Amino acid sequence: MEFILLQSFTNYIEAHILMGKLEDEGIVCWLKDENTVTINPIWTGAVGGIKLMVTKDQLERALQLMQQYAQERKNAVACPNCGSHEIEFVSSPRKPLNWVSALTGFFFGDYAVATDKTWHCFTCNTEFDQPVEMVPD
Ligand SMILES: [Zn+2]
Known part of the structure; x- marks a missing residue:
């Protein structure tokens, strides 16, 4: 399966909350971070920490959900x-x-x-x- 970067986070908790919400909607996703740290520690700060990855064919659906969450948060x-x-x-x-x-x-x-x-x-x-x-x- 091919994975694409959905969004990068500097905050672990935010990344985990969003991942949990997307998983509830049946989106296959995972957090990519340790690999970058291991390969090249210098990049860690520059590339923005934790990356939420989704499959290529679910990217559009995931983006829709993220917009929906942003709207809900705004309305709150x-x-x-x-x-x-x-x-x-x-x-x-x-x-x-x-x-x-x-x-x-x-x-x-x-x-x-x-x-x-x-x-x-x-x-x-x-x-x-x-x-x-x-x-x-
Ligand atoms: Zn006002």
């Missing part, structure tokens, strides 16, 4: 200001609050400070810390 959160689902967790252009928090992040490896990510609404252009979470019907 909304903007607290206008209620739009057109929101995304993005890297904020804002700098750390001040040089003290910047240094603290640097020395203590506080990546929450260092990366400074925030939610952004594309409908009303508001930024917020937490989206409104929808309870599924």
Whole structure:
């Protein structure tokens, strides 16, 4: 059977969750990562870690399912200001609050400070810390 890269992950848990969902739908898939590490450790970072592989003839179905999951996840959160689902967790252009928090992040490896990510609404252009979470019907 011929396998094709569906998506690569840097996060093991995300990769496993998606693989489990696809398997529930009868998609034959597996995670490819150790081989790359063994063959050439230098590549590990560059190629993006864990790869979710699917068979060639199920690729289209797998992509449809991934779109569906992305849509479901999008519908599960909304903007607290206008209620739009057109929101995304993005890297904020804002700098750390001040040089003290910047240094603290640097020395203590506080990546929450260092990366400074925030939610952004594309409908009303508001930024917020937490989206409104929808309870599924
Ligand atoms: Zn909004």
